[in-house]
Amino acid sequence: MLDINPIAKTIQVPGIRVFSNKVAEYQDGINLTIGQPDFPTPANVKEAAITAIRESRTGYSHNAGLLELRESVADFFQDTYNFSYAPETEIIVTNGASEGLDSVLRTIIEPGDEVILPAPTYSGYDSLVRLNGGTPVHMDISTSSFKPEAEAIKRTVTNKTKAIIFNHPSNPTGVSLSYDEMAVLADTLKSLDVFVISDEIYSENTFAGKHTSFGSFASLRDKLIIIHGLSKSHAMTGWRLGFVLGPADTMKYVLRIHLNNSICASLPSQYAAIEALKNTRNFPLEMNEKYIERRDFLHEKLTGMGLDCEIPTGAFYIFPNITATGFDDVTFAERLLEEEHVAVVPGSTFSKEGRNHIRISYASAMAHLEAGMHRMERFVRKYQNQNKE
Numbered sequence: 001m002l003d004i005n006p007i008a009k010t011i012q013v014p015g016i017r018v019f020s021n022k023v024a025e026y027q028d029g030i031n032l033t034i035g036q037p038d039f040p041t042p043a044n045v046k047e048a049a050i051t052a053i054r055e056s057r058t059g060y061s062h063n064a065g066l067l068e069l070r071e072s073v074a075d076f077f078q079d080t081y082n083f084s085y086a087p088e089t090e091i092i093v094t095n096g097a098s099e100g101l102d103s104v105l106r107t108i109i110e111p112g113d114e115v116i117l118p119a120p121t122y123s124g125y126d127s128l129v130r131l132n133g134g135t136p137v138h139m140d141i142s143t144s145s146f147k148p149e150a151e152a153i154k155r156t157v158t159n160k161t162k163a164i165i166f167n168h169p170s171n172p173t174g175v176s177l178s179y180d181e182m183a184v185l186a187d188t189l190k191s192l193d194v195f196v197i198s199d200e201i202y203s204e205n206t207f208a209g210k211h212t213s214f215g216s217f218a219s220l221r222d223k224l225i226i227i228h229g230l231s232k233s234h235a236m237t238g239w240r241l242g243f244v245l246g247p248a249d250t251m252k253y254v255l256r257i258h259l260n261n262s263i264c265a266s267l268p269s270q271y272a273a274i275e276a277l278k279n280t281r282n283f284p285l286e287m288n289e290k291y292i293e294r295r296d297f298l299h300e301k302l303t304g305m306g307l308d309c310e311i312p313t314g315a316f317y318i319f320p321n322i323t324a325t326g327f328d329d330v331t332f333a334e335r336l337l338e339e340e341h342v343a344v345v346p347g348s349t350f351s352k353e354g355r356n357h358i359r360i361s362y363a364s365a366m367a368h369l370e371a372g373m374h375r376m377e378r379f380v381r382k383y384q385n386q387n388k389e
Helices: 006-010 015-023 043-054 067-081 096-108 123-131 150-156 179-189 248-262 267-279 283-304 329-340 366-388
Strands: 091-094 114-119 135-140 161-167 195-199 224-229 242-245 358-361
Touching (some): 006 123, 043 267, 067 091, 067 267, 091 096, 091 248, 096 123, 096 195, 096 224, 096 242, 096 248, 135 150, 242 248, 283 366, 329 366
Parallel strands (some): 114 135, 114 161, 161 195, 195 224
Antiparallel strands (some): 224 242
16 A cells, blocks of 8 residues: 555544534534534625626636735725735735645744644644644643733743744634733744744634734734634635735745645635625624624523633633533533534643633524533533432
C-alpha cells in the first residue's frame, strides 16, 4: 500500500461532528452541537447572488477577490472599528475563514515552529497547525475566566514560537475581551517577535458592549493578521466567504498560497457579500436579540440544574461545568445522547483544558432549546437522585 502523509493519519474527526453525526441516527434527536445560525441569509443578499448567476457573473475573479468587495471590507472595518486596510494590497477574499487561516498558516509556518493557542480552543486550529508542519502549544486559560493573560503569554513564548492565534468572542466559551483587557495584551505582544493571528469571525455577535479588534492597536500593525467573514454575522456558513487582512509585505505571500490553493472565492458569493456589507450591516443586531434571549434561558436552566455556568458575552455557545453530575465530559455527552437523544459537545474536544465542561450551541430555535433542556434536566436529576440514594 502506498504511504500517505503520517500527519494526516493523526487527524481525527472533531468531536463536534462525531456527536452531530450520531444524533442524526435518532428520529427524535436534538442537535445542540453545530455553530450554524438557524436564521436564513437575508433576502437581499440572496437576491444579489441570484442576479449574479442570472447575469452569468460566474467565472473567476481577481485572485484576491473582486476589488469592489475588498473596498466594501475596508469600508466596513473603517466605519465599524476605525482602522483601515488597503483593499488593493492588504485584503484577500477567501473560501470561508477556515481557508483564509489555512493560507496564512501555510505562508508563515516552517517545520518545528510553535503556535500558541489559548485553551480551551477551537479544535480546528490544532489540526491546521499540525498539517502545516507546526506544533500547537496550549496555553491554559481555564483558571483565568477563559481569558488570555499577558504574563501567561510571556511564560509560554519560546524561541520556536512563530504565532499566537486569538479567537474572541470565543468558540467554545463565548467569552469576549474588553478594550482594557485587549490593551494589556497588545502592550505585551508588541514587543514579541511573533505573528498575532486574530480570528474575529464572531465579532458582530457580541452582547456586552462593542467588540474590540486587535486591529485597533497600531503597535501590532506589522505583525497582525485578522481572519474574518460573514458565516456567523449574516448566516452564510454555506456560502464559504471569508476575508483576511494584514500588512502588505505579508499578504503578497498569503495571496500566492491562496491562489494556488483555490484560485479565488465563488463569484456569486462575492456579489452577495458586497450586498451584505453595504446594505445589511444591522442584520447581526436582529440575530443578537434572539441569541441573548436564548442565552439567558439556557443559563437559567443550567444553573437551576446545579451546573456552574458563566454567562457568555458573545458568539452563540455556552460552556457549563458538569463536574457536579459525577460524570466526565465525554461520558456525560455519550450518556445524554444514548438516553435522551440530545447531542452536546464534550469540552475536551477543545483540548484537555476544556475537560469537565460541555459546549452547547444556542444557534437553534427556542423550541429546540426548550426541548433539549427538558431532556437534559431529566437526565441530570436522575443521576443526582441516584447519587443521593
